[in-house]
Amino acid sequence: MEYFAIVIGAIFVNNIVLAQFLGICPYIGVSAKVSTSVGMSGAVLFVMTLATIVTFLIYNFILEPFNVTYLQTISYILVISSLVQMVEIILKKVSPELYQALGIFLPLITTNCAIMGVALLTVQNEFNLMQGVVFAISHAAGFALAIILFAGIREHLDLMDLPKAMRGAPAALVVAGILALAFMGFAGLV
Amino acid sequence: MNQWQNFSKGLIKDNPVYILLLGLCPALGVTTSAFNGLGMGLATTFVLLGSNFVVSIIKNFIPAKVRIPSFIVIIASFVTIVELTMEAYMPDLFESLGLFIPLIVVNCLVMGRAEAFASKKDTLSAVIDALGMGLGFALALTMLGGLREILGAYSIFGIQLIPGATDGMLVFVLAPGAFIGMGYLIILFNYLKKKTA
Numbered sequence: 001m002e003y004f005a006i007v008i009g010a011i012f013v014n015n016i017v018l019a020q021f022l023g024i025c026p027y028i029g030v031s032a033k034v035s036t037s038v039g040m041s042g043a044v045l046f047v048m049t050l051a052t053i054v055t056f057l058i059y060n061f062i063l064e065p066f067n068v069t070y071l072q073t074i075s076y077i078l079v080i081s082s083l084v085q086m087v088e089i090i091l092k093k094v095s096p097e098l099y100q101a102l103g104i105f106l107p108l109i110t111t112n113c114a115i116m117g118v119a120l121l122t123v124q125n126e127f128n129l130m131q132g133v134v135f136a137i138s139h140a141a142g143f144a145l146a147i148i149l150f151a152g153i154r155e156h157l158d159l160m161d162l163p164k165a166m167r168g169a170p171a172a173l174v175v176a177g178i179l180a181l182a183f184m185g186f187a188g189l190v
Numbered sequence: 191m192n193q194w195q196n197f198s199k200g201l202i203k204d205n206p207v208y209i210l211l212l213g214l215c216p217a218l219g220v221t222t223s224a225f226n227g228l229g230m231g232l233a234t235t236f237v238l239l240g241s242n243f244v245v246s247i248i249k250n251f252i253p254a255k256v257r258i259p260s261f262i263v264i265i266a267s268f269v270t271i272v273e274l275t276m277e278a279y280m281p282d283l284f285e286s287l288g289l290f291i292p293l294i295v296v297n298c299l300v301m302g303r304a305e306a307f308a309s310k311k312d313t314l315s316a317v318i319d320a321l322g323m324g325l326g327f328a329l330a331l332t333m334l335g336g337l338r339e340i341l342g343a344y345s346i347f348g349i350q351l352i353p354g355a356t357d358g359m360l361v362f363v364l365a366p367g368a369f370i371g372m373g374y375l376i377i378l379f380n381y382l383k384k385k386t387a
Contacts, residue, residue: 019365021219022289025298028214070274073292074266081262113215113296117289124289165380169211170373177369184364 003134005190010138012186016114017146018179023114027147028172030105032158037151041144043105045137047087048115051080052136055119056129076119084109114143150179197318200326202386206299207330207372208379213299216290217331218368224347227335229283230290231328233272237294238327239320240268242308246316249309261304262295269295299327330375337371338362 014020017027023044030040055076063069088106091099109115118139122132153175162171206212216234221227244264252260273291276284284291294300303323308316340346342363344355361367 021215021365021368022293024214024218028211070270073270073273073295074263076292077262077266077295078259081259113293116296117293120289120292165377170376173369173373173376177366177373180369181361181366184366 003131006131006134007138009190010135011142011145012183013189015142015146015183015186016118016139017143018176018183020117022117023112023143026105026108026112026114027143027150027176028169030108031147031151031154031172034148034151034155037147038144039101040105040108041140041147042101043109044112044114044143045140047080047084047106047109048118048140049133049136050087051083051115052119052122052132053129054079054083056122056132059123072120072123076116080115080119114139146179146183150176153179193315193318196315197322200319200322200324201329202326202379202382204323204326205330205379205383206323206327207334208376209383210299212302213297213327214372215293216297217327217334218372220287220290221331221335221338221368222286222363223339223343224332224336226283226286227331227333228328229280230287231324231331233276233287233291234294234297234300234327235321235324236272237265237268238300238303238324239317240271241265241300241304242316242320243313245304245308246311246313257309258305261301261309265300265304266295299323334368334371334375337375338367341371342367 010016016022017024026040026044031037058075058079059069059072063072063075084106088099091106118136122135125135127135150172154172157171157175166174200206202209204210207214207217213234216230220230241261241264245261269292272294273284276287276291303320307319311319336346340351340358342358342360344350344352344358350356359367362371
């Protein structure tokens with residue numbers, strides 16, 4: 001039941017993009033086509049889960065026992081960026097197909113605040129490791145839901161006869177706003 | 191390019207949020223009021239100033255291969271300074287900005303200026319660039335925060351505009367208002383850019 005609340009809360013109620021404003025850069029940047037947004041979601045799912053596990057271990061076994069939690073920001077960003085680099089190297093060797101699919105999105109992920117945001121939220125909510133993993137996976141699923149829905153709408157938006165000033169980013173943001181309005185309907189669910 | 195142009199380009203012509211579309215997460219996330227926007231903008235300006243200054247000084251000692259991790263450590267150090275200072279002296283603001291203070295470290299604007307500008311130019315230009323870009327960012331956040339506060343709570347910087355009216359259009363304080371408000375401000379800045387060019 002407790003896990004159910006985490007999952008529903010992360011995907012619908014506190015959707016990472018539409019309610020918490022994390023990961024907006026890829027949300028606007030790589031949502032022009034459904035296929036690329038699926039690839040991006042896969043990469044986010046992969047890295048977010050790994051990063052949450054690693055930062056959880058670092059926080060609980062290094063930062064807290066030695067009483068240096070003020071180093072949280074520095075250690076997290078270093079760990080996440082080297083993790084992304086490592087994942088890239090390993091994927092290239094072990095699974096060239098997966099690398100083909102996710103490869104170009106991986107470097108973009110280091111500066112994706114969603115990854116770091118979820119790692120920080122896991123600590124803030126005082127989750128244990130299992131809850132943290134569920135939390136990360138459901139946030140990644142929320143990201144996937146938001147970006148794939150949005151990409152589907154944007155593919156149609158390109159065919160519309162919009163006023164010149166609205167084309168591109170402004171129209172995308174207004175559509176994102178309406179999508180956020182729809183997601184507000186889930187408020188109070190858990 | 192003289193130093194004045196270097197400074198003023200960040201305000202309208204290359205405004206980091208509305209023209210370059212950098213740092214959108216904090217721009218949408220913290221701007222529920224003009225004051226929060228201004229606070230976040232100034233915190234980012236400080237980090238940008240510190241990182242551009244340090245990067246431009248030590249750029250010749252950093253091997254090209256490890257420059258990105260070095261920049262990250264420099265930026266993260268300044269973010270930690272802001273985090274601890276704000277928690278100690280401005281606990282209310284720290285509370286309302288929340289997660290977005292440590293997340294300055296992944297703000298593409300800060301990293302972008304270090305990589306694209308400070309690592310190639312002299313210290314004075316880098317500092318002036320940081321000031322211009324930082325203030326442009328602060329201007330952008332204060333404008334969006336002000337817009338949302340005026341429409342959502344009928345007040346600006348906490349001052350009531352219509353006596354007695356406290357319940358504004360709530361939707362502008364909540365998430366959808368951020369996206370829609372920013373969409374229209376992008377149109378405004380594109381227009382201003384065209385006009386001043």
